[in-house]
Amino acid sequence: MRFEFDDVAGQRIATFGTGPRTIIAVHGITASLMAWGAVGRRLPEGWRLVAMDLRGRGHSDSLPGPYGLPRHAEDVLRVADHVGAGPDAVLTGHSMGAYIAALVAAERDFARVVLVDGGLPLPPLPEDLDVDEVLEATLGPAIARLRQTFPTAEAYVDFFKAHPAFVGHWNADVEAYVRYDLTGPEGALRSRAVGEAVMQDGRWLRLEPEAIAAALESVQSPLSLLRAPRGLLNQDVGMLPDDLALPWAARLPGLRDEVIPDCNHYTILFDDRCVSTVVTHLTTAP
Numbered sequence: 001m002r003f004e005f006d007d008v009a010g011q012r013i014a015t016f017g018t019g020p021r022t023i024i025a026v027h028g029i030t031a032s033l034m035a036w037g038a039v040g041r042r043l044p045e046g047w048r049l050v051a052m053d054l055r056g057r058g059h060s061d062s063l064p065g066p067y068g069l070p071r072h073a074e075d076v077l078r079v080a081d082h083v084g085a086g087p088d089a090v091l092t093g094h095s096m097g098a099y100i101a102a103l104v105a106a107e108r109d110f111a112r113v114v115l116v117d118g119g120l121p122l123p124p125l126p127e128d129l130d131v132d133e134v135l136e137a138t139l140g141p142a143i144a145r146l147r148q149t150f151p152t153a154e155a156y157v158d159f160f161k162a163h164p165a166f167v168g169h170w171n172a173d174v175e176a177y178v179r180y181d182l183t184g185p186e187g188a189l190r191s192r193a194v195g196e197a198v199m200q201d202g203r204w205l206r207l208e209p210e211a212i213a214a215a216l217e218s219v220q221s222p223l224s225l226l227r228a229p230r231g232l233l234n235q236d237v238g239m240l241p242d243d244l245a246l247p248w249a250a251r252l253p254g255l256r257d258e259v260i261p262d263c264n265h266y267t268i269l270f271d272d273r274c275v276s277t278v279v280t281h282l283t284t285a286p
Contacts, residue, residue, distance in 0.1 A: 016040025
């Protein structure tokens with residue numbers, strides 16, 4: 001598979017494949033463009049996937065704030081223009097990237113929009129809860145690693161191998177994703193994700209449910225939601241359980257809602273069987 005990097009105003013993008021049909025793909029809150037590597041490798045002939053390192057992540061870690069999902073949406077639209085993505089392009093996002101995709105799709109029409117385990121407004125926080133404490137509790141190891149340094153790349157890989165979502169699900173795509181995230185000198189390696197970017201984006205995500213709802217209701221493109229039944233830590237309850245998703249499926253009559261069995265929040269983009277389902281939704285009209 002052909003795999004090329006490019007730069008758009010300091011933002012790194014990668015193109016998987018060479019076909020004329022384009023997929024614009026947006027990653028999650030502490031991830032990178034390599035979250036889409038397994039999907040990109042499995043595309044059928046005639047397709048290409050363009051993914052980007054969001055501002056403050058991956059090789060776009062030096063792009064300055066302010067952050068927040070509307071800023072990322074502007075960056076995604078700039079990338080779409082740069083690669084010539086027209087109305088026949090497909091837009092997708094995973095986790096936080098799905099929320100960004102909703103904001104983008106409210107501004108521009110696509111052939112279809114596929115939200116992968118994200119994109120629906122989360123329940124409002126009780127007034128006595130601090131949003132930063134909620135983010136720490138929810139994201140767990142994803143936040144913890146941003147404060148750590150690692151003596152070697154192998155130590156960083158081992159940290160991820162112990163993550164509950166990846167135990168028993170490790171493969172070459174996950175390892176490539178993990179190794180891509182590393183920066184810093186030997187003996188003090190760290191994640192490329194900028195902590196303040198993650199926290200600013202997380203605050204916006206939890207404090208602006210009305211903006212997310214308005215964006216979803218404005219989307220004119222065919223809209224699909226793919227959900228994982230298991231959560232960020234492989235727990236039994238997923239990020240978007242039925243009691244959250246089904247009311248939105250009723251509220252948005254055009255929303256195509258599907259649970260992909262036996263996936264968690266991460267393996268939905270890395271496990272062969274789950275990835276095959278995601279690819280089918282991206283490249284096949286409803």
